[in-house]
Amino acid sequence: MRITLDYEISPDIIPKNYGRGFISLIKKLIEKTDPLLFNCYYEQHKLKPFTFGTYFPKLQGNEGDKLNVGNIVKVNFSTSSIQLATNIYNGFLKVKEHTWQNSGSSINFKPLRAYLQPNKYSYKEEIIVKTLSPLLVNNIGDSNKFLLPGEEGFLEGLEFSVRECAKEFLGDESNFPFKIEVKAWKRRVLYHYKKMPSTIGIFEIKSKPEIIQMIYDVGLGVHRSQGFGMMEVVG
Amino acid sequence: MEEKLKILNNQLKDCKPVLKDFEDYYNLLNQKFDEFQKLVEYASELKKDEKEFENLYKRVAGKNASDLVDKLSRRGHALKKELGDAFENMGYRLLEQTRAGKRDDVYYGILRIFVANKKKFPDELVEAFKPIYTDEIFKVFIFSFLSGIIGKENRIENN
Numbered sequence: 344m345r346i347t348l349d350y351e352i353s354p355d356i357i358p359k360n361y362g363r364g365f366i367s368l369i370k371k372l373i374e375k376t377d378p379l380l381f382n383c384y385y386e387q388h389k390l391k392p393f394t395f396g397t398y399f400p401k402l403q404g405n406e407g408d409k410l411n412v413g414n415i416v417k418v419n420f421s422t423s424s425i426q427l428a429t430n431i432y433n434g435f436l437k438v439k440e441h442t443w444q445n446s447g448s449s450i451n452f453k454p455l456r457a458y459l460q461p462n463k464y465s466y467k468e469e470i471i472v473k474t475l476s477p478l479l480v481n482n483i484g485d486s487n488k489f490l491l492p493g494e495e496g497f498l499e500g501l502e503f504s505v506r507e508c509a510k511e512f513l514g515d516e517s518n519f520p521f522k523i524e525v526k527a528w529k530r531r532v533l534y535h536y537k538k539m540p541s542t543i544g545i546f547e548i549k550s551k552p553e554i555i556q557m558i559y560d561v562g563l564g565v566h567r568s569q570g571f572g573m574m575e576v577v578g
Numbered sequence: 579m580e581e582k583l584k585i586l587n588n589q590l591k592d593c594k595p596v597l598k599d600f601e602d603y604y605n606l607l608n609q610k611f612d613e614f615q616k617l618v619e620y621a622s623e624l625k626k627d628e629k630e631f632e633n634l635y636k637r638v639a640g641k642n643a644s645d646l647v648d649k650l651s652r653r654g655h656a657l658k659k660e661l662g663d664a665f666e667n668m669g670y671r672l673l674e675q676t677r678a679g680k681r682d683d684v685y686y687g688i689l690r691i692f693v694a695n696k697k698k699f700p701d702e703l704v705e706a707f708k709p710i711y712t713d714e715i716f717k718v719f720i721f722s723f724l725s726g727i728i729g730k731e732n733r734i735e736n737n
Contacts, residue, residue, distance in 0.1 A: 344686070346693075379616060379620045383620055383623060387624060426704055426707075426708070429699045458693060458694075459686065459690050
């Protein structure tokens with residue numbers, strides 16, 4: 344289930360770690376509509392069944408050490424949870440304004456309009472996806488080390504995160520078939536809580552349709568709920 | 579709540595029960611029961627490995643299901659004026675999808691109407707889609723809502 348939320352933002356020039364502002368916005372939407380669910384997600388640190396990506400249609404580019412993004416942003420929110428999709432939509436209607444502040448910078452959000460993306464179901468066992476938001480892959484056993492394609496442990500880390508999601512969201516602990524191949528990729532340095540290397544690119548995934556659907560709905564890799572790993576089907 | 583119950587008891591002792599007080603108490607009980615159901619739901623989510631919590635959640639949800647049918651029907655009626663036409667247009671498809679038990683499709687179709695009309699998605703409807711309810715109960719829920727929102731009254735008005 345995908346829902347796009349259009350927001351008017353100010354100022355036009357925002358810090359490069361703007362991702363944290365969007366995390367704060369999404370947390371606010373959940374907190375305002377379902378405090379128990381918010382507690383479940385953010386106090387108990389459970390895996391969260393969603394991912395999101397941001398798109399600035401009026402993006403201008405770098406402005407010193409900041410970004411000129413224009414005054415409109417589209418937040419593409421994707422989840423496997425009907426309840427969460429509803430909370431996000433109802434939260435969008437309820438929260439008339441939100442401001443994120445961080446060490447002298449701020450972003451102000453005002454809701455404009457929301458619309459649902461067409462429902463997509465996966466009946467295939469093989470798909471090709473491209474990243475809508477950068478992909479982060481952890482080294483198993485070292486959550487602070489992020490890996491790039493070609494580095495040792497990248498594919499294993501990716502598979503591990505998918506199996507953890509399958510366990511949590513589908514109750515599937517079986518040794519289901521899973522294969523992922525990197526078709527094309529680029530390194531992108533992110534400014535999140537710190538500078539981190541991430542991947543954008545095209546991937547071929549082979550697995551059960553339920554797993555492929557889950558990846559489409561909740562994203563791929565780690566820190567999905569912080570705006571990473573959202574995928575679009577391209578083949 | 580203890581105090582209110584005492585008042586009702588006293589009314590009976592005096593042989594003077596007041597209907598409104600009894601109805602108010604009944605509504606309060608329902609509200610508390612709904613709140614309790616939500617708490618049990620999250621408790622069972624947090625304690626996924628403890629089947630007893632899930633069983634309790636099932637019992638509580640089951641007990642509340644008949645009330646939910648009424649609430650959905652009433653909610654449908656309440657929304658008829660604003661959204662009746664939109665649901666009328668989608669009615670046949672939604673009924674068929676409900677009959678086939680396609681929860682995701684039904685949810686998508688209904689949410690799309692609320693989003694297009696910039697209306698809040700009702701809490702009772704969110705409840706109706708929860709996986710704790712069997713397909714059969716789910717169908718009863720949705721039919722109740724749809725009969726409220728695209729029921730006979732609406733067709734007569736349109737004619």
